Amino acid sequence: MVDFSISSDIQAIIDPIRAFVRDELVPLEADGLTTPFRQLIPTLKEKRAKVKELGFFAPYLEKEHGGLGLSLLEFAHVSEALAYSPFGHYVFNCQAPDIGNMEVLLQYGTQAQQAEFLGPLMRGDTRSCFSMTEPENPGSNPVLMDTQAVLDGDEWVINGHKWFTSSADGSAFAIVMAVTEPDSDNPYARASQILVPTSTPGFHLVRNIPIMGEAGEDYLSHAEVRYENCRVPKDNLIGERGQGFVIAQQRLGPGRIHHCMRWIGICERAFDLMCERAATRVIAPGRMLASKQTIQNWVAESRAEINAARLMVLESAWRIDKEGSYAARDSISVIKFYVAGILHRVLDRAIQTFGARGITEETPLSFWYRHERGARIYDGPDEVHKASVAKRILKRYGGEA
């Protein structure tokens, strides 16, 4: 029996988190969305201290690591609550890519790696990044990768060119995907994941790439990085040689639940903003925007789509908790493109409802429209997920791709 009702224990966590986001983070948006990120850090640090006092910092971690020991399904509800404000995930230390890097280091890190890299990350003292995609190669087929790591004595020597290494600016370290076994017959066994402190000579952050006109900085940025004879200790290898894709695959299942529930939280905020605007905007004497059928259709369609999306994501999270990411791979692919599409539509309708104000920074809508367009591209573009689900389904009917 699948039961998605929220237990009273989890509700007792979600209610104060929602209140914190509404009372402490939403008010930051008025200035915060147009302030360079580094200038915001002192304020965000103060908010993080309050979250720590409440005992809600990094809630997905096991209790022994200072978290709340939530299941993926439970954390999915928390993630939705955090996403109501663009600052939620960062302030609660739940932001990508750190959360994925923490999961990788918890599962595969040696004791020494955990002490050096994971501990400070869990405490929120540092940030990290994940460096896989290359401008010269298709990210949607990452076995085509040029970055190489060659063992020279006790050190890996890394050479390569990456981009869209999100949040590299200001990160303490990168987890780099590099080819270490070029001669393996299995293309999925050629790459490894290696820890590279960003202070290492040969780690060059070339630039923060302008995204829709905004380069951003620090956590809110996507960097181009060159690795030029970048030397790190042999022991910085995560897991086994050639295990890079296995590790990457394991991080992607829960990672997609995190993204999808974040998008649903964003949808809920956009929905609230759209409805509030429609209910209060006078469009003709005595007539509100809400009286127009087009708006009513958008409200009804958005409500139905968000509700459906949430149930689909919770079902995937439940399946991962019960059966693991591999068994849940079809549902994970389906939610990845389905929820990203709904996010895009709901944001677009909300912006349209606001008219010109919708593309100003007076609401978070335009911030999300810029920052979340990538949802349909990262962690597998829509088309790749659709193709892989469809192929598996058609195979059951005897169809070959």
Ligand SMILES: Cc1cc2nc3c(=O)[nH]c(=O)nc-3n(C[C@H](O)[C@H](O)[C@H](O)COP(=O)(O)OP(=O)(O)OC[C@H]3O[C@@H](n4cnc5c(N)ncnc54)[C@H](O)[C@@H]3O)c2cc1C
């Ligand atoms: C906001 C954002 C953040 C990111 N953060 C990171 C990060 O932190 N670390 C990192 O390593 N990477 C990151 N990426 C990169 C991301 O993983 C890649 O953009 C993604 O894998 C797609 O690769 P690509 O951009 O090279 O597009 P390509 O692989 O060149 O694909 C281009 C387009 O071709 C189409 N396409 C591709 N394959 C198929 C197919 N099989 N069937 C049909 N159509 C297809 C799709 O429409 C796709 O959008 C990020 C990207 C974005 C947008």
